[in-house]
Amino acid sequence: xxxxxxPNSMESNEEEPVxxxxxxxTISGTDYIHWYRQLxxxxxxxxxxxxxxxxxxxxxxxxxxxxxxSSTLILHRATLRDAAVYYCIPRAGxxxxxxxxxxxxxxxx
Amino acid sequence: xxxxxxxxxxxVTEKGKYVELRCDPISGHTALYWYRQSLGQGPEFLIYFxxxxxxxxxxxxxxxxxxxxxxxxxxxxxxxxxxxxxSAVYLCASSHPLSGANVLTFGAGSRLTVL
Numbered sequence: 001x002x003x004x005x006x007p008n009s010m011e012s013n014e015e016e017p018v019x020x021x022x023x024x025x026t027i028s029g030t031d032y033i034h035w036y037r038q039l040x041x042x043x044x045x046x047x048x049x050x051x052x053x054x055x056x057x058x059x060x061x062x063x064x065x066x067x068x069x070s071s072t073l074i075l076h077r078a079t080l081r082d083a084a085v086y087y088c089i090p091r092a093g094x095x096x097x098x099x100x101x102x103x104x105x106x107x108x109x
Numbered sequence: 110x111x112x113x114x115x116x117x118x119x120x121v122t123e124k125g126k127y128v129e130l131r132c133d134p135i136s137g138h139t140a141l142y143w144y145r146q147s148l149g150q151g152p153e154f155l156i157y158f159x160x161x162x163x164x165x166x167x168x169x170x171x172x173x174x175x176x177x178x179x180x181x182x183x184x185x186x187x188x189x190x191x192x193x194x195x196s197a198v199y200l201c202a203s204s205h206p207l208s209g210a211n212v213l214t215f216g217a218g219s220r221l222t223v224l
Contacts, residue, residue, distance in 0.1 A: 042217055096165060097142075
């Protein structure tokens, strides 16, 4: 499994954009980059995934570096409900997800 | 059901006792996963079922842990001779491998406390 490095925590104010970075320098060429988040007292939930191109969905955007050694999850306008632990997970095909410690996002009103 | 259901939500037991945790996946999801999560850590993979069979049980920590999925739907995680170190939140997830990115949908977990 590719090793990932994420900040332990980040802070944001409500309604501001948030950029959550992830380094995955040992990622293989066919690994997708998945992001999941875990709200307090809940199981993780899927956020977004991508391979090479930047991706957008209703929850977030994913910007992937050209060399694929890093990616950034972008929340365009943080809300209090976005306070969670965000996990960046390189994943080969349908292999199991391997979670690291993730980044705890704190959102202030 | 609409989501992954796990029961019980909380279980307190004494050291040495036997425990069963149940997972009811989303209808039609053929893949089922068990993870456990200790405080301050990310979820740790335990076992993965495809249908009725365990496709990957490499994460089970020792032979006290066992999981079954006899009819390819509901799964039970069984822990024998519980130890205090088994205290954690046990998470279940299911997915439909043929649907796009094989997104995992997790339940809320079963919190196990071993006294």
